[in-house]
Amino acid sequence: MMKVTQHLWFENDMEAAIGFYTSLIPGSSIHWISGLPADSPSGPAGSVKIAAFTLGDQRYMAIEAGPLDPFNHSFSIIVECETQAEIDRLWDALKEGGSTEQCGWLRDRWGLSWQITPRRLGELMSDPDRGKAKRVAEAMLKMVKFDIAGLEAAARG
Helix, strand or coil, rough: CCCCEEEECHHHHHHHHHHHHHHHCCCEEEEEEEEECCCCCCCCCCCCCEEEEECCCCEEEECCCCCCCCCCCCCEEEEECCCCHHHHHHHHHHHHEEEEEEEEEEECCCCCCCCEEEEHHHHHHHHCCCCCCHHHHHHHHCCCCCHHHHHHHHHHC
């Protein structure tokens, strides 16, 4: 079977970023970090760092090699949470030094986009009662950080 790995390019501070990310998501770890021993197109020996890590059940590689393209909404990490406490913990940690957006989106201090979502949202949005799903969608569109109780209340009407 083929292995698929997401790759992130950091202008700087890669080690701090992946250390922070792996501290937040249970089951995460940094596998290795190294500097490239030879000169590269991005700079002299040691100026480029690469790393391998996992967040939950997802594999990532990262590189710190100076400016290229900044992170944008074309790539985001979605974390599906079981409880409001999990949402609150991740939201508060990731928004520090970053910015929040509508519908559970935020950007962390490195500019990476995250979607912190409750598992329950998917269940409510796929409910066969389309009126219920519509009420949930309307409530969701008004939220910045997701509130499970608010989504449940919208589902009940």
